Amino acid sequence: MSECTPSELMVAVAARELKDHDTVLVGVGIPNLAANLAKKLQAPNLVMVYESGAVGSNPTRMPLSIGDPCLVTGAKSVCSMYEQFAYYLQGGRIDVGFLGGAQIDKYGNINSTVIGSYKTPKVRLPGSGGACDIASNVKKIIVITPHEKRRFVEKVDFLTSPGFVDGKEKWKLLKLQGGGPYAVITNLCTMKFDDVTGEMMVASLHPGVTIEKVWENTPWKVNVAAKLEQTPPPTEREISALRALDPSKTYLG
């Protein structure tokens, strides 16, 4: 295994989830790196879509924001904000959406709005942005997050973006067109979701990580998939391609 940082490991593992010709709704930072890495490796025809309306971008630098001019120059198309949400997301044309947040719970619900109560917040976070819209409409939601106890909670303080809400049975009744949460990738493991209950479960342990270590860092005893796998370690090729994307280590430090 190539020596790598926890961030590099997460990005390399996340990039493997993207297939050639997928359309992926990308945020800045870590998800942007994962998408660009996949494009350099197994998915040269990946279509990167940004909620700012840039479609099929070929960024020549790491954008600080999703509205960066480098996402426009050389893109396939640029549309208005409303059109991006209406034609692309609601139109059902996005395969994968990357989301992040301050809290995620066992049904993959995400909080990016507030810690404490909405009316009297302890910490006010930025809010949904496009996250709720993305969660409701993409075929697969992928979350990349450090595995920390404060981020994983049994129930989110505020449900900004729906995962399987209160479980898969009830979620089906909401008739969202999206496929719901697909994977949560941390520095310790990859978690997927039970087909029947919609509950998070450990699907694959990253190199050198035990299930006990995952439990120590998760506030509830997270379920384990029937067939628990070992994540193949990042290859030299993955790591060197990744480092070339973020030479100043803005996101991979």
Next chain:
Amino acid sequence: MSTGKLTTMKEAVSKYVKDGDEIYLAGFTHMIPFAAGHEIMRQKRKNLTLCRATPDIIYDQMIAAGCCKKLMFSYAGNPGVGSLRCFRRALEKGVPNKIEIDEYSHFGLSGRLFAGATNMHFLPMRTNIGSDLPPQNPNLKTVKDPYTGDEVSVVPPLKPDVAVVHVQRCDSNGNSHIWGIIGEQKDAAFAARKVIISAEEIVEESVIRSDPNRTLIPDFVVHAVVHEPWACHPSYVQGYYDRDNEFYMQWDEITKEHDSTMKYLDEWVFGVENRQQYMKKIQQEKINKLLPKPCMSAPVSYGSV
């Protein structure tokens, strides 16, 4: 060239922006009209309802300056950097004054503008269902789909009193060419009751008519036109100047305290009379760094009889 609706930012704001107005300074990251925001602050407008999908630094400044009564938004962060500290200080601690919030997702807020621009009764959309936001915002309602019987989320139209839209070029009457990230500029212009356009360049009407597909905003929805180069710094204008990402990162430090924020505003907003004076304070070296290399599109022919 006819002078049309050409005026100064000072006069446009004085004439069209009133205390208590609901205003929309358009631009999704791109072409945020900072010059207009600063003039509104200098004219000490109060009790404004500030609407933007991303409040960004401009509304953070206006909140710190005490212009804001209510913030309508969908993402209140400094992208890639962190929080908007002035927004949080107002919301969490009431400094300099308490503000109300009216919160949506991006689809929800851009849908409200689209519904306003097209004069719809309301707009159905596939979002919000299952989220905790609708119980907190009485504007997020559901209706029964008359065709399938399903529960559908709807948003009401938004028709701001004033929209300010910055454009790359327009003629003196406000026929505007926009390219790059076009965000919600067209929707804001068509939704608002009064529209102020600021532009990098004022061109002859014949330049506009040479490429009508690029005209997102026609003159008859425009009330005032201001020639204001570099109006958007530290935001950017595609093909004209880059986003000043360094400043976006510095904003986090500048706004650590309300006092440090006010010190910045005293120097860069209240301490200058207009945009030209603001730009004179920025070092030439910095300006040179923000100038992009040209990257021309292939020309198209519209044909002619």
